Amino acid sequence: MWGIVRQRAVDGGFSASSLRRTRSALVSARSYAAGSKEMTVRDALNSAIDEEMSADPKVFVMGEEVGQYQGAYKITKGLLEKYGPERVYDTPITEAGFTGIGVGAAYAGLKPVVEFMTFNFSMQAIDHIINSAAKSNYMSAGQINVPIVFRGPNGAAAGVGAQHSQCYAAWYASVPGLKVLAPYSAEDARGLLKAAIRDPDPVVFLENELLYGESFPISEEALDSSFCLPIGKAKIEREGKDVTIITFSKMVGFALKAAEKLAEEGISAEVINLRSIRPLDRATINASVRKTSRLVTVEEGFPQHGVCAEICASVVEESFSYLDAPVERIAGADVPMPYAANLERLALPQVEDIVRAAKRACFRSK
Amino acid sequence: MTCQVRQGLHALVVLLIHYPQTSLKTPLLSCFFFFITLHHFLLFFFFLYFFLADMAIWFARSRNIVSSLRQNLGLSAILIKRSYSSPRPVTNYPLSSRVFLGPFTSYRHESTAVETQPDLVQQSDHEDDAQELDFPGGKVGYTSEMKFIPESSSQRIPCYRVLNEHGRIISDTDFIPVSEKLAVRMYEQMATLQVMDHIFYEAQRQGRISFYLTSVGEEAINIASAAALSPEDVVLPQYREPGVLLWRGFTLEEFANQCFGNKADYGKGRQMPIHYGSNQHNYFTVSSPIATQLPQAAGVGYALKMEKKNACAVTFIGDGGTSEGDFHAGLNFAAVMEAPVVFICRNNGWAISTHISEQFRSDGIVVKGQAYGIRSIRVDGNDALAVYSAVRSAREMAVTEQRPVLIEAMTYRVGHHSTSDDSTKYREADEIQYWKMSRNPVNRYRKWVEDNGWWSEEDESKLRSSTRKQLLQAIQAAEKWEKQPLTELFNDVYDVKTKNLEEQELGLKELVEKQPQDYPTGFHI
Numbered sequence: 057m058w059g060i061v062r063q064r065a066v067d068g069g070f071s072a073s074s075l076r077r078t079r080s081a082l083v084s085a086r087s088y089a090a091g092s093k094e095m096t097v098r099d100a101l102n103s104a105i106d107e108e109m110s111a112d113p114k115v116f117v118m119g120e121e122v123g124q125y126q127g128a129y130k131i132t133k134g135l136l137e138k139y140g141p142e143r144v145y146d147t148p149i150t151e152a153g154f155t156g157i158g159v160g161a162a163y164a165g166l167k168p169v170v171e172f173m174t175f176n177f178s179m180q181a182i183d184h185i186i187n188s189a190a191k192s193n194y195m196s197a198g199q200i201n202v203p204i205v206f207r208g209p210n211g212a213a214a215g216v217g218a219q220h221s222q223c224y225a226a227w228y229a230s231v232p233g234l235k236v237l238a239p240y241s242a243e244d245a246r247g248l249l250k251a252a253i254r255d256p257d258p259v260v261f262l263e264n265e266l267l268y269g270e271s272f273p274i275s276e277e278a279l280d281s282s283f284c285l286p287i288g289k290a291k292i293e294r295e296g297k298d299v300t301i302i303t304f305s306k307m308v309g310f311a312l313k314a315a316e317k318l319a320e321e322g323i324s325a326e327v328i329n330l331r332s333i334r335p336l337d338r339a340t341i342n343a344s345v346r347k348t349s350r351l352v353t354v355e356e357g358f359p360q361h362g363v364c365a366e367i368c369a370s371v372v373e374e375s376f377s378y379l380d381a382p383v384e385r386i387a388g389a390d391v392p393m394p395y396a397a398n399l400e401r402l403a404l405p406q407v408e409d410i411v412r413a414a415k416r417a418c419f420r421s422k
Numbered sequence: 423m424t425c426q427v428r429q430g431l432h433a434l435v436v437l438l439i440h441y442p443q444t445s446l447k448t449p450l451l452s453c454f455f456f457f458i459t460l461h462h463f464l465l466f467f468f469f470l471y472f473f474l475a476d477m478a479i480w481f482a483r484s485r486n487i488v489s490s491l492r493q494n495l496g497l498s499a500i501l502i503k504r505s506y507s508s509p510r511p512v513t514n515y516p517l518s519s520r521v522f523l524g525p526f527t528s529y530r531h532e533s534t535a536v537e538t539q540p541d542l543v544q545q546s547d548h549e550d551d552a553q554e555l556d557f558p559g560g561k562v563g564y565t566s567e568m569k570f571i572p573e574s575s576s577q578r579i580p581c582y583r584v585l586n587e588h589g590r591i592i593s594d595t596d597f598i599p600v601s602e603k604l605a606v607r608m609y610e611q612m613a614t615l616q617v618m619d620h621i622f623y624e625a626q627r628q629g630r631i632s633f634y635l636t637s638v639g640e641e642a643i644n645i646a647s648a649a650a651l652s653p654e655d656v657v658l659p660q661y662r663e664p665g666v667l668l669w670r671g672f673t674l675e676e677f678a679n680q681c682f683g684n685k686a687d688y689g690k691g692r693q694m695p696i697h698y699g700s701n702q703h704n705y706f707t708v709s710s711p712i713a714t715q716l717p718q719a720a721g722v723g724y725a726l727k728m729e730k731k732n733a734c735a736v737t738f739i740g741d742g743g744t745s746e747g748d749f750h751a752g753l754n755f756a757a758v759m760e761a762p763v764v765f766i767c768r769n770n771g772w773a774i775s776t777h778i779s780e781q782f783r784s785d786g787i788v789v790k791g792q793a794y795g796i797r798s799i800r801v802d803g804n805d806a807l808a809v810y811s812a813v814r815s816a817r818e819m820a821v822t823e824q825r826p827v828l829i830e831a832m833t834y835r836v837g838h839h840s841t842s843d844d845s846t847k848y849r850e851a852d853e854i855q856y857w858k859m860s861r862n863p864v865n866r867y868r869k870w871v872e873d874n875g876w877w878s879e880e881d882e883s884k885l886r887s888s889t890r891k892q893l894l895q896a897i898q899a900a901e902k903w904e905k906q907p908l909t910e911l912f913n914d915v916y917d918v919k920t921k922n923l924e925e926q927e928l929g930l931k932e933l934v935e936k937q938p939q940d941y942p943t944g945f946h947i
Contacts, residue, residue: 153755158721160720199707200699
């Protein structure tokens, strides 16, 4: 359950498109602008929480093992020593309980950051997330706002079985009143978490356990304590002109790898990192599809009623006449996640699946 | 071994018999007898040696058995116990892994707990109770008496009350006195709540509002608890506490506006009737899911504690709501966090059609407080003065000692659960009548107020008729008042409207303008 995969991300986090254009297969990942640092997603999240806690005394962290244990995944490492037990609160084991308490504290004006050990356990608290947090501002006609952040790992890890591997992006993103964010790189993690903590609405922040250990280059701007990314804006990770690949979280890495493979075959793929599942950046999605005329969407979660379904519907509704090929959806298998490594691999989208789908969209294969 | 013993003994016997009889009759015979006796001597000592060696081994083995038995069983205890007909009870120790006892096992399984105490072998049974054990959570004494804590104590927790059924203060009772002004105000508000419930209920029956929920029979809890709190105390209600909001200054017109969901409703027509909420009165909006307000109250209490405010969180729950998981989480958390929260449980006997005998098997709710380490009290919820004193004291404790407090207020739900319920279907009409007439909290308190000379029949009729008139006017006005504009459909989903909501709003506006025939007349944007 603690499988940490350290890999160097080849393409992640580059904001300067010029660097991308000049890069060739021979150039290693280290050839970025001098002075640029690397940061793991874990450190990015930790620094984001740390900075927001020091800037605003109302921000506090609560969850299982966040304090003395330094966090189940070490995201809250060092915070207990720095801010004390009142602001880094180790809770008893009751998701329903501590989510309710977090919501109550938010009602009273504090800004809790509630950690779920994984979002699978958030199902035990989902009534509080939706009925007590998401709907409160609306139901109370603006009298009760809930500036709370629910964060934790989401989706499949490595060999953790069905009850620890579900992706909740589609579930939470269907609820009005919630904002749902899914970072990919360290810059995403920092910027979006800071934005989430500052936001007066309840935010569900879906991280990924396997990305925690991954290092990404990070700009000086992103290291500044006032850095913040806008909620509701997607990022074009790689520009292209033949097919649009839209995805979020860990699958962005896979999509970028697939784009590399497609480039070898002469297909120029545009990769979009959604960053924000709700509100969905329909403008960027549709602009890209109108440019390339082909769409491939990828997600780790279950296929029916997924995030990809919403993206496809949006594109068909708004950019139908621009499409040159049927929209392609790649999702996890419609089964509870199996444990055995070979079965698990088959149950999740792989780079080859994305490549094949893109080729199908370009009529290069069946 | 026995044959060796026999031979040795035989040799000894021969020796003893023959030796005195040997004489020097003939040297040959004496030599013969000498060698025979020598042989027997040697045999005897030879066999004696082995006999002793065997005995030694046997003793050693049995000593091991005995010592191991003693270590694991308390051998003496076993031997004594065997003669007892009933097994001795032992207190509830965790049973560690059992030692195989051989022939004793099947008989002694009831008292196996005794085996797990290594100290037992060191001292006698009398000194057992003085020892203490170190476990996570602190030192705990132990006993060798196996005794289960009974599922309920022989006596139920008594109920604190101040006024008897005739409205007279019970002599020697401990209570916080109320001034005339406060006492009269409390009565007025209780009577107002009664009239309000009656009129709104009738309005629902006439189809003018869609839903209503009365607090009939629980007026004392509503008003007296509110009177005992300070305005800064944050209230998280369940749904049968509109009296708390009434006390804090919510007007009858404001109640009516919420029920009709009109433009003046502070809830902007977003909620069903009776889901009142008001920031300025520190009364959180009523939320339908049961018991969710309990852990939220712990969170509010924690926030008040962190901000060092002279206030506490006060939350209400019914008897049925205590079955929810949130009840456990809320109380446990409040205790662990040492949050200033007052939990008030209105035990009114019914959760829709579920009687409390089907809700829990404990002695009500008050006994559950100690399970969480929370100070608790049971109060006569139909006695306004008792409720006032208890809530006032609980509030002081919560704020000054920064701890949660639990109050169980015993009462009866005279009305139906709501306008969607007909309680005569599951309970006797006689029972309802009894509580409505003979155990009415408003009448009981009225007697006390009147006995003090603070209230009269004239005041009564004046109050009731003016309140009734005000309510009818409020309903008429609320009914006529226009509903919310279309913009309110999309506001407050988020703090700031997101782009997709703006687009939807624009789209809907355009549609209404384009197709006015599809929308009700007077429907405005």
